[in-house]
Amino acid sequence: MERHFQRDLEHLKSNVIKMGSMVEQNLTDALEAVLKNDAVLASKVISSDGKINQFEIEIDNGVVDLLALQQPVASDLRLILAIQKINNDLERIGDHAVNIAESAFRLVETPQDEPLLEIPNMSNIAKEMFQQALDAFIHLNAQLAQSVLESDDRIDALNRGMNAQVVRMIKKDPKSIEGGLELLRISRNLERVADLTTNIAEEVIFHTQARIVKHHAAEEKQKQ
Amino acid sequence: MNELKTKIRVENFNFYYDKKHALKNISMNVPEHRVTALIGPSGCGKSTFLRSLNRMNDLIEHTRCDGTVVVDNVNIYDEAIDVVELRKKVGMIFQRSNPFPKSIYDNVAYGPRINNIKEKKQLDEIVERSLIRAALWDEVKDDLSKSGLALSGGQQQRLCIARAVAVDPEILLMDEPASALDPLATTKIEELIHELKEKYTIVIVTHNMQQAARVSDFTAFFYMGEQIEFDETKKIFTMPGKKQTEDYITGRFG
Numbered sequence: 177m178e179r180h181f182q183r184d185l186e187h188l189k190s191n192v193i194k195m196g197s198m199v200e201q202n203l204t205d206a207l208e209a210v211l212k213n214d215a216v217l218a219s220k221v222i223s224s225d226g227k228i229n230q231f232e233i234e235i236d237n238g239v240v241d242l243l244a245l246q247q248p249v250a251s252d253l254r255l256i257l258a259i260q261k262i263n264n265d266l267e268r269i270g271d272h273a274v275n276i277a278e279s280a281f282r283l284v285e286t287p288q289d290e291p292l293l294e295i296p297n298m299s300n301i302a303k304e305m306f307q308q309a310l311d312a313f314i315h316l317n318a319q320l321a322q323s324v325l326e327s328d329d330r331i332d333a334l335n336r337g338m339n340a341q342v343v344r345m346i347k348k349d350p351k352s353i354e355g356g357l358e359l360l361r362i363s364r365n366l367e368r369v370a371d372l373t374t375n376i377a378e379e380v381i382f383h384t385q386a387r388i389v390k391h392h393a394a395e396e397k398q399k400q
Numbered sequence: 401m402n403e404l405k406t407k408i409r410v411e412n413f414n415f416y417y418d419k420k421h422a423l424k425n426i427s428m429n430v431p432e433h434r435v436t437a438l439i440g441p442s443g444c445g446k447s448t449f450l451r452s453l454n455r456m457n458d459l460i461e462h463t464r465c466d467g468t469v470v471v472d473n474v475n476i477y478d479e480a481i482d483v484v485e486l487r488k489k490v491g492m493i494f495q496r497s498n499p500f501p502k503s504i505y506d507n508v509a510y511g512p513r514i515n516n517i518k519e520k521k522q523l524d525e526i527v528e529r530s531l532i533r534a535a536l537w538d539e540v541k542d543d544l545s546k547s548g549l550a551l552s553g554g555q556q557q558r559l560c561i562a563r564a565v566a567v568d569p570e571i572l573l574m575d576e577p578a579s580a581l582d583p584l585a586t587t588k589i590e591e592l593i594h595e596l597k598e599k600y601t602i603v604i605v606t607h608n609m610q611q612a613a614r615v616s617d618f619t620a621f622f623y624m625g626e627q628i629e630f631d632e633t634k635k636i637f638t639m640p641g642k643k644q645t646e647d648y649i650t651g652r653f654g
Contacts, residue, residue: 179587179590179591180591180594181614240638241634241638244613244634244637244638245613245614245633245634245637246613246614247610247613247614
């Protein structure tokens with residue numbers, strides 16, 4: 177006999193997936209706005225963030241109801257706890273997409289002869305990571321989630337490289353200072369997106385394998 | 401809450417066991433096609449209140465009551481009320497399953513037969529439909545002549561539910577319907593309650609607060625004969641309005 181609790185839990189999960197798709201769209205649009213100097217697309221991202229925030233509240237309420245009324249245990253409990261954190265991560269990623277869209281706006285207003293340096297590269301990696309993390313959640317695929325964790329180092333390295341590249345760019349052409357600072361902002365936002373995406377992947381592993389991987393928890397415990 | 405139709409309207413209802421004032425000025429609108437749970441410590445009056453909804457307390461000597469209980473615009477304490485008809489409309493499931501020492505078929509057909517349904521084909525239909533609604537049909541359809549007492553505890557309770565729904569009630573009162581059952585049988589009863597509310601209005605008394613949380617849409621908390629709080633179950637279990645309710649459901653009572 178299927179419990180109505182299972183249907184409620186599926187509904188909650190599908191809401192997270194819907195929210196994830198909205199965040200993915202906003203992230204993609206924000207980066208597209210940067211790459212193509214598209215102010216219209218940037219303003220679309222900014223205006224649709226409210227819907228994501230609404231979703232966050234709805235999912236929060238769903239989590240509280242299921243915890244309070246259904247007393248979930250084991251994998252059901254882990255899924256609900258994972259959803260609560262993923263919900264938070266998604267909302268934050270949505271905020272970073274807005275930050276990137278705001279940078280895109282400012283870049284449209286500044287002279288456009290400076291190169292975007294590593295931004296296109298970082299964008300591709302961050303988008304791919306996000307898609308994989310969401311897929312891993314949809315299909316509860318811990319292996320896929322694991323591969324997201326491994327991509328995070330690439331973004332971190334590129335972000336660190338951006339500092340030196342922007343400094344060089346500004347030294348070469350002091351007029352590029354505004355654009356250069358904007359690129360650093362975007363880079364930092366992408367680095368945060370990748371971190372939050374990593375959190376989502378960690379939550380998928382927690383739910384599917386009951387294993388805590390954040391902060392390299394297993395290795396730390398072994399050391400002790 | 402406004403858009404829900406009220407099935408039972410209780411107003412200023414008082415109940416006395418001799419000199420003991422067991423229910424004090426209870427008012428409550430029980431919504432149609434929803435599950436309303438009554439919770440509270442032993443002796444708080446919740447079972448008395450439940451039994452007041454189909455006048456089962458009439459059978460107890462030295463009791464009296466005042467105030468009104470209105471079911472579908474009819475005051476059930478009106479002198480002109482036919483109590484047998486009332487109990488047909490407002491069925492009851494008890495804590496201990498109490499099938500008659502008869503076959504499964506005869507248990508379910510009992511009520512309809514009393515109501516003068518004699519034709520075999522019609523009875524067959526009612527028995528099948530009632531057992532399906534009680535989620536028991538698949539388990540017993542091959543041997544309806546088996547004694548109701550030969551079933552497991554959980555099956556017996558579902559048989560009692562089938563027997564109750566066989567006379568087409570509109571309201572089902574349940575007094576601790578799963579307290580004598582193991583966790584799996586309890587889950588089945590709880591899921592059944594969830595399905596039954598599509599057709600019936602359900603009022604359930606339970607000692608098990610988690611059960612009230614799982615199965616009900618509305619919850620009333622009773623304490624010492626008073627209704628302390630009545631609200632959506634979601635609200636009661638996440639943001640109760642009264643400290644007494646909070647203390648009771650969090651186990652900090654007394």
